Amino acid sequence: MDSTCLPEMPRRAFLATVAGGLLAAPLVAEAQQTAKVYRIGFISPTSPGPTSLAFREGLRGLGYIEGQNVILETRFAEGRFDDFPKLVAEMIGLKVDVLVVGSSLGALAAKRATTSLPIVCTGVIDPVASGIVTSLARPGGNITGITFGIFGEGFGGKWVELLKEAAPDVSHVAALWNPANPSTRPLVPEMRAAARSLNVRLDLLDAGSLTKLDRAFAAISTSGAQGIIVTNDPFFFTSRAKLVQVVANKRVPAVYFTTEFVDAGGLISYGSSVAASYRRAATYVDKILRGAKPGDLPIEQPTKFELVINLKTATALGLTIPPSLLQRADHVIE
Numbered sequence: 558m559d560s561t562c563l564p565e566m567p568r569r570a571f572l573a574t575v576a577g578g579l580l581a582a583p584l585v586a587e588a589q590q591t592a593k594v595y596r597i598g599f600i601s602p603t604s605p606g607p608t609s610l611a612f613r614e615g616l617r618g619l620g621y622i623e624g625q626n627v628i629l630e631t632r633f634a635e636g637r638f639d640d641f642p643k644l645v646a647e648m649i650g651l652k653v654d655v656l657v658v659g660s661s662l663g664a665l666a667a668k669r670a671t672t673s674l675p676i677v678c679t680g681v682i683d684p685v686a687s688g689i690v691t692s693l694a695r696p697g698g699n700i701t702g703i704t705f706g707i708f709g710e711g712f713g714g715k716w717v718e719l720l721k722e723a724a725p726d727v728s729h730v731a732a733l734w735n736p737a738n739p740s741t742r743p744l745v746p747e748m749r750a751a752a753r754s755l756n757v758r759l760d761l762l763d764a765g766s767l768t769k770l771d772r773a774f775a776a777i778s779t780s781g782a783q784g785i786i787v788t789n790d791p792f793f794f795t796s797r798a799k800l801v802q803v804v805a806n807k808r809v810p811a812v813y814f815t816t817e818f819v820d821a822g823g824l825i826s827y828g829s830s831v832a833a834s835y836r837r838a839a840t841y842v843d844k845i846l847r848g849a850k851p852g853d854l855p856i857e858q859p860t861k862f863e864l865v866i867n868l869k870t871a872t873a874l875g876l877t878i879p880p881s882l883l884q885r886a887d888h889v890i891e
Contacts, residue, residue: 592626595846598653599631600644600667602660602680602791607817609633611832612657615839634663636766636792638737641666649674655842659835660791661687661740668700675851677841678702679834682740682789684856693856701841701854703834705740705789712862713744714751715827716786716812719864721755722882723825723871724784724810729758731782733773733800735765735790744788765792774803785811787818789828797821810874819865819890824874829859863887 597616601608609631613623621627630651632644641658645667648656657677658667664678668689678689679702690696706712721727732748734741745761752759760782764773770792777785785804787793793800794817801821804811813819814828837857845851867890871878883889 594626594628595621595655596628596630596651596653597842598648598651598656598658599629600634600641600648600656600658600663601631602634602636602638602641602663603795604635605631605633607832608659608680608835611835612839615836616842618836619839619843621839621843634791636790636795638662638791642670645670655845657838657842660738661689662738664689664700664702665739668698672699674699675845676700676702677838677845677851679838680705680740680791680831682706683743686743687739690856693858695852696854696856697852699851701851701856703837703841703857704859705831705834706829706859706862711747712828713747713788715862716788716814717748717751717755717757717759719825719827719882720784720786720810720812721757723812723866723878724874724876727757727784727810729760729780729782730784730786731760731762731773731777731780732786732788733762733764733770733793734788735792736763737765738790741788741790748786748788765790767796770796770800774807777807777809782809784809787811787813789814794831797823805870805873808874810876816863816865816888819867819870822867822870824867824870824876826865827862829862834859866890 599612623629630653634640641663649671655675656667658664659680661681664681667676676699678700681704684690690700720730749759760780762773762776764770787800797818798821801818801823810824813823813826815831816826819826841854844854864886865888866878866886
């Protein structure tokens, strides 16, 4: 239609709309071109898998799409704690906006490396006792995050109790742990106390590397331990397929610290969800990118510990899991 044929007022409105559209178009295009693309660093103490997938899932749920409004830089320590300082230095060099790092040792490496880069830690047991933060309610500094559990919750002792309940004849248990991991140390007194109360012999075996793990299993064969506890450690999580298979070959019941072991064929797990903690870490990243200060965000503690039982494995071991234990389970694999 020829605008000269329009009545005066509509014609003016038409011209104003056209002019406004012409002016707005470059502004919209410029806004699209200059929209912030955030760069997030992600250091996992384990291999690629459940933790990184869960974190990505958490980001997507909050509207962060890789390649559009966020770039995710990932590094995996594969259970090698000595790699943390190097991996953290790489992230600082990439000038990430926020750094997500798993495990107490990873968080401590990040803390030593920077006091300005916002850090979200996850998979830690007691961040105050470990020296990561000064307070759960007001962490202060540049660090906040999610805990796997807090010392005093008692799930270290619960592992011993569950093993004894599932296999009442067990009187000698070997616990695999990594003395270098500050997240595991607080759980040792809990396991020892539970073992004493149940009249169970408890052997603590250093198994924090492939070589040490092989030695630990050799020691179990020699000692005649009737059950195994696999404590929380990134190396064990990375090596879970091997651990579950070796335990199956020994035909002894075992309790693990998270459900992924039971999914792989382990007998029982008790602990908070590793995947859930990494999904929740994404919410902390979102808050920080929106302007929150890490030191003002309280450290989040798990609200639930999951008990998972694999009845297929129990049958293979010749065990009959008591009904009272099955009733308390959050999930039973049949």
